[in-house]
Amino acid sequence: MKMHFCIPVSQQRPDALGGRYVLYSVYLDGFLFCRVRYSQLHRWNEQLQRVFGNWLPPFPPKHYLAMTVSMANERREQLEQYLQNVTADPNVLKSEVFIDFLKLVQLNTFNITAKPAFLDILLPGGGRIGVDILTSDTAERVLEVVSQRIGLCRELLGYFGLFLIQFCEEGKLSVVKKLVDFELPYVSLQSCDMDGCTVGLRKWYMDPSLDAKLMDCRVAVGLLYLQAKEDIDKEWAKPTQAQRQKLEALQKEDNQTQFLELAREAQHYGCVQLDPCTCDYPEPGCRAVLCIGNKEISCCITLPDGQTRDVTFQLSRVKCWQVTFLGTLLERDGPQRTLHQDLELRFQYSEESHWQWFVIYTKQQIEVPEQGKSKKYHIRQNQHKDYTSFLLRKSKVKIAESDCVFRNIKEEDL
Numbered sequence: 001m002k003m004h005f006c007i008p009v010s011q012q013r014p015d016a017l018g019g020r021y022v023l024y025s026v027y028l029d030g031f032l033f034c035r036v037r038y039s040q041l042h043r044w045n046e047q048l049q050r051v052f053g054n055w056l057p058p059f060p061p062k063h064y065l066a067m068t069v070s071m072a073n074e075r076r077e078q079l080e081q082y083l084q085n086v087t088a089d090p091n092v093l094k095s096e097v098f099i100d101f102l103k104l105v106q107l108n109t110f111n112i113t114a115k116p117a118f119l120d121i122l123l124p125g126g127g128r129i130g131v132d133i134l135t136s137d138t139a140e141r142v143l144e145v146v147s148q149r150i151g152l153c154r155e156l157l158g159y160f161g162l163f164l165i166q167f168c169e170e171g172k173l174s175v176v177k178k179l180v181d182f183e184l185p186y187v188s189l190q191s192c193d194m195d196g197c198t199v200g201l202r203k204w205y206m207d208p209s210l211d212a213k214l215m216d217c218r219v220a221v222g223l224l225y226l227q228a229k230e231d232i233d234k235e236w237a238k239p240t241q242a243q244r245q246k247l248e249a250l251q252k253e254d255n256q257t258q259f260l261e262l263a264r265e266a267q268h269y270g271c272v273q274l275d276p277c278t279c280d281y282p283e284p285g286c287r288a289v290l291c292i293g294n295k296e297i298s299c300c301i302t303l304p305d306g307q308t309r310d311v312t313f314q315l316s317r318v319k320c321w322q323v324t325f326l327g328t329l330l331e332r333d334g335p336q337r338t339l340h341q342d343l344e345l346r347f348q349y350s351e352e353s354h355w356q357w358f359v360i361y362t363k364q365q366i367e368v369p370e371q372g373k374s375k376k377y378h379i380r381q382n383q384h385k386d387y388t389s390f391l392l393r394k395s396k397v398k399i400a401e402s403d404c405v406f407r408n409i410k411e412e413d414l
Helices: 038-055 069-086 096-109 139-150 154-159 185-191 208-214 218-233 241-252 256-263
Strands: 005-014 020-028 031-036 116-122 128-134 160-167 173-178 197-203 277-279 286-293 296-302 308-314 318-330 337-351 354-362 390-392 396-399
Touching: 005 069, 005 318, 020 038, 020 069, 031 038, 031 096, 031 185, 038 069, 038 096, 096 185, 116 139, 116 185, 128 139, 128 185, 139 154, 139 160, 139 197, 154 160, 154 208, 160 185, 173 197, 185 197, 197 218, 208 218, 218 241, 218 256, 241 256, 286 354
Parallel strands: 116 197, 318 390, 318 396
Antiparallel strands: 005 020, 020 031, 116 128, 160 173, 160 197, 277 286, 277 354, 286 296, 296 308, 318 337, 337 354
């Protein structure tokens, strides 16, 4: 599943000259990413066009007459669709004009200047390493710095990623989201507005067979070993009693390679377990625990009568995804806050020759990496991109009265 951009709200703001402009709040994977004006995005699109030409999706046109409330809302939705579509092209994602603009608006939104900083990185198994970075360093750059510090082979970077991780009650960890390559980890950590959060390193693939590609790197094996131990301790991976006894013996021998070989046989090995959430299957209001990995989504569903049911969805049989941002946005003196934030995730699934929708309500973005592909080497193959696998839906947002108060707005005010 791709990253999810959303613009759930736009606001009218006064400028220094007594005029007005519209500010769009852009959310990435459920968290405030930046605030931008239409004019900034328009100039950015022109810069992208000079590099990529007609490869880009259509950009919302300018209006030269006064803009009504409905026109402003339509533009907001069009900008949201543009951001979602333009990030579908990996060549655009890696371009300097794309990255430099998003770096700048992230820093400006949260009033952070580009300067040296120190970032504490959580490693698998609970260890930590401190790295000297710039506040303007992207997640891709910070990952390179971390790999150099720990001696991870550069060619294996595509198998790992940086994540926003939260320490919850009783020492439990929650993988809140993966930081995308162009995201600024320092800024995201400062702005996430969640207690007990840190940036952590984890492997970024969910196909256990890919472990074999890392076995020649001692550091990579060590990271896989520590993460496997941690996942078993958290009961994300569920070995049988016999497997657990053998794993404990191998752990005492510090035989990491054989430990991993046996751990791969455990149920849900290499999967990410989401925090408890709500779903509508087989009826609305059911509680669910989801494990995602090994090309499937495994659900342990608790029915209203207390009974449990295990359901597995093969990712190969998922036709498309839809994401809706749910939340309450309030205008305050200072940064805009999000309360009761949730994502509604729908996916259409083929079962017994007919398609049906499965709906999940969660605070975590579900992102599934491409299996067996290094993210660094993408080649453009088709001129006409297909965006049908990821469908946007209108955000369901409760907005304070001071938000979205538009009169007739002229284009020059935007």
